[in-house]
Amino acid sequence: MSVAGWIFLASAAVALSGALLAVGLRNIFHNILGFALAMLGVAGIFASLGSDFLAAVFVLVYVGAVAIAMVYAVMLSHPLDQPHRPRNRGKILAAAVVSAGVAMTLWRVLQQAQWPALVPGGDNGAALTGTRFLTDYVLAFELVSVLLLVAMMGAIMVARRARPGRGTW
C-alpha cells in the first residue's frame, strides 16, 4: 500500500475514535476534545486525498476556532460535579437502532453502486481553487461572505443582554 494509503488508514482511525469520544463520553469538555481529535483525523483524510489546503482549513477553522468557541458554551451545560440526571434507556436504544439502520442502509447502497472508472488526477492545488473561487464561483464566494457577516451580527444581537429601559434594540 502506498504512503497515502497508510496515512488515510491512520487518519480514519483517529477520526472515528475521536468521533466516538465526542459522542460517547458524558463530560461535555471531553466531548469537545474528542471533536477536535475527530477534526484532526478528517484533516488527515483530506491530506491523504491530496487536498492539502482543505486539511489546513479544517485544522484552522474546526480545531482552532469552533472547538474554542464550544469551550465557552461548556459553562452553560449541566454542572460537571453534580450527579447525572437519570437517562431513559429506551431513548438511547432507539437512537442506536435508528443511526445503525441509516448507516447500514448507506453501506448497502455503497456496496451495490456502480462507481465511475477510477482515474485519480486533476489539479487540486490551492492556486487553482483560489482562482476558481474568484472567477467561476465568485457569486457563491460573495454570498458566503455576506452570510458570515449577517450571522456574526445576528449572533451578537441574539446573545446580547437587553438593557433595561432601552427596548429590545
Added chain:
Amino acid sequence: MNLPLVLGVATALFGIGLYGLLQRRSLVAMLIALELMLASISINVVALTTLTGQDPSMGQVVVLIFVGVAAAEVAIALSLFVAIHRAAHDIDVEHLSELKG
C-alpha cells in the same frame, strides 16, 4: 486509494454523528454531533471529486463553502444557546418543552 473505503469511513462518521444527535440531551453536544455529520459529507465530496478525476478543485470550492456556512451556523447556534440559557437556565432539550402541545 479505494473509493468505497473512503466513502465507508465517511458513512461510519455520519452514523456516529446521527447517534449523537439523537441520543445526547445537551444542545452543545448535539451541535458537536451535527458538525461530525457535516464533516463526513465534506469527506464524501472531496473523495468523489478527487478519486474519480472529475474536477478536484470544484470539490474543494464546495467544501470551503460548507465550512463557511458551518462557521455561521456554529456562531448563531452558540449565541442562541446563551440566550436560551439566560431565559430557561438550562440547555437540556428534555427540559425545553414549554411549547410542547
